[in-house]
Amino acid sequence: MTDHFLSVAQMIDDLRADDKELRLVAMRALVTIAQTLGPERTREELVPYVTDYLDEDDNVLRAMAQRFGLMLAEVGGMAHIDTLLGPLETLCTLDEITVRDDAINSINALAKAAFSPAGGSVEAQTAVMNLINRLAGSDHAPSRCSACGLIAGPYAVAPVATRRDLKTVFGKLCEDGEVMVRRAACVALGGSVTAALAEAVGEFIGNFSKFCKDPSDGVRLQTVSAAIAMCPVLNESGVTQVIGLMKTLGNDTAWRVRFMLADKVGALCQVWPQKDAARVGLGLFRTMCSDPAPEIKGAAVFNLDTVARCVANDDARKDALDVAVRLADDASEHVRSCLASVLLKALPHMPKGVITSTIVPTATKLLKDKDAPVRLAVIGSFSTSASTSGADGINEVATSMAPVIVSLAKDTNWRVRETVVQQLPAVVLGGADLSKELIDVCVEALTDRVATIRAAGASACKQLVARQGSQWLTSSGLLPRISALAQSPTYVRRVTLMYAVRQLIDVADAATVRSDLWPIVARMAADPVANVRMNACHAIRAAVAAKKVPAGDAEPLIAKLKGDADVDVRDAIQPPTR
Secondary structure: OHHHHHHHHHHHHHOOOOOHHHHHHHHHOHHHHHHHHOHHHHHHHHHHHHHOOOOOOHHHHHHHHHHHOOOOOOOOOHHHOHHHHHHHHHHOOOOOHHHHHHHHHHHHHHHHHHHOOOOOOHHHHHHHHHHHHHHHOOOOHHHHHHHHOOOHHHHOOOOHHHHHHHHHHHHHHHOOOOHHHHHHHHHHHOOHHHHHHHHHHHHHHHHHHHHHOOOOHHHHOOHHHHHHHHHHHOOHHHHHHHHHHHHHHOOOOOHHHHHHHHHHHHHHHHHOOHHHHHHHHHHHHHHHHOOOOHHHHHHHHOOHHHHHHHOOOHHHHHHHHHHHHHHHHOOOHHHHHHHHHHHHHHHHHOOOHHHHHHHHHHHHHHHOOOOHHHHHHHHHOHHHHHHHOOHHHHHHHHHHHHHHHHHHHHOOOHHHHHHHHHHHHHHHHOOOOOOHHHHHHHHHHOOOOOHHHHHHHHHHHHHHHHHHOHHHHHHOOHHHHHHHHHHOOOHHHHHHHHHHHHHHHHHOOHHHHHHHHHHHHHHHOOOOOHHHHHHHHHHHHHHHHOOOOOHHHHHHHHHHHHOOOOHHHHHHHOOOOO
16 A cells, blocks of 8 residues: 555656656546545645646647546535636646647536436536637637537537536627637537437537638638538438538639539538439539549549449439549549549449440459559459449440459569469459469469568469369369479579468368478478478478377378478477467
8 A cells, every 4th residue: 555655646746747658647547646636635635736837748648638538536526626627727728739638628528417317417518608709709719619619528418508508608609700700610520519419400400501601711621521511311302402512612722622513522422312412422523533633533532432322323424434434544643543442332332234345344444554553553442342242234344354464473563463463362252264374473473572462372262272172273284383383493482382382281171281282292201401491390280289180190290390400490380478
């Protein structure tokens, strides 16, 4: 117990230490200090001690704000809530937004407790409302910004009269003369306020309309997120108004407003009725994909799969696809990369007729793009498409694109080669014929000069055997091709062979391991290079652990390797210790 008190005493001293890291650690232990001191000393000594002056470090202030929201019991309960609200109100007036946000979260937590039927009190509720009114009526703009974030906390549990007062306060904040306050109000409308008010948020549709027409683009750009939050809880008339306002933003003069709209057009379509998604959402998608700014076009086309999923009919989906594929010729690499990333993801939502006529030619064109990031984006999206798309669609794409993908296995950019190898199992899963060319890609990857490609080649072999079965390993000619690496004068290739065999042991059946893989392992266990023998040890341990090799066959080899001259080999053959 004495040690505990000494530790707490040291933490109290550290609250004003010169080292900010010590102050931060001590501030994070504020609850522990308060529990040790007791409620009376916490109110009369600890809280004044940490609030007499404000630390110059924002992280210390954030820790203070966070801990004050957890200390209601430590100051003596609801009767002493003012002890915590005072310092938190001070933190709500600071310029640093992260400190204000933490203070707002703590006040909201205390407000919910104050208005709770279980443990709240009228005095505590009055204290909370007085704090909100003081902040909302302050001449200091950051204080009024903080008030915007304090509406939702008490609203959910407050009585009707208090709810009415909170809505009145928020309405005034929406009309504030300061841009930063209106922006904070719009952010709150798209977040906590809508979540708390639910259907009652329709009362602020007029304020939302003014936000959409605000002179400041900083306010207007926040309306897109607010629209996404509000539409699910608004009535039909309110949704119609919001849709009309979003439509006008498509021609906004501010670049960042249009970018926000382009980035969120898919999310907007998700919360709009299907007919409006096809009528207005698709129109916005078309407008944003035609914007002169490449960043806006890229953000818009990235929503192709979401827009296609939300519109009501095949004609509208084909229209969205036609708009997107025009960007395959865009001058910007960024735009083409965004299209390449999303094109195959849209397959499940597209009518079958456009797969061979539009999607395959466009994807093939992007695979031959002069810029490597574009080629990477197409190949990288293949595994996602293979797992989510309809069988017929992905089969057509896999069959048509396999030759082009195989050709990229020799790309000069190593990241392209790596991605091709990684996606090879997905190409096969998609229905492409597992021809000699595809097996060549796996084998050649094992001899690539880049280590990650060699590892990807071994992983691809494992996945293919897992899908095709153990017999395929020999019947396809894959095993003879990779076992030939045992003859390579380059030790790195022999190491890669052992790594690949170790992977194959996991998926091959016991008969295949004993007859085909174990002889390779036994031979490599006697390799003159220690790294090769060490990897052979990993393969031996895997085979024995999986009981795919009889103990009698493995024991002589294990015994020999336990006496190896190289310490790493001896360690590798030992069973793992806990």
